[in-house]
Amino acid sequence: MNFTACITVGLKDGMLDPEATTILKALNNQGFHVESLKAEQKFTAIFEATSKSDAHAQAVSMCEQLLANPVIQRYEIEVF
């Protein structure tokens, strides 16, 4: 059975995020008054799994092995 995993990968709290800082500055230079900005990556993967928990376990492996750097990044997984 096919499952869809929505995976959000972002920096752990306390890590410097130069990408978000740059975008925040650019927005404020354009006249917006943005207080804070967070930039993350979102992956939507469709794959086969035997159950929802198997799908979740596979998604965790994908994050640990490839999609995220577990040293500095955290990830959230939602399976449908």
Added chain:
Amino acid sequence: MNFTACITVGLKDGMLDPEATTILKALNNQGFHVESLKAEQKFTAIFEATSKSDAHAQAVSMCEQLLANPVIQRYEIEVF
């Protein structure tokens, strides 16, 4: 009043996505059997607005002016 806008920016349907293709290949090379993969950017911005609809309008301007390339990208905005 402060509002939070969750903005997801991704390529329009039909656009080639070499980033997603590369990640998909890499996942399958690692032994996963992923059928399809979509890669998007997610921004979470906190800013002041007079109302929810004002906040939404500001988020649309941010996308059109800076966060997305409206020629090849689409965006979704959720305001809280």
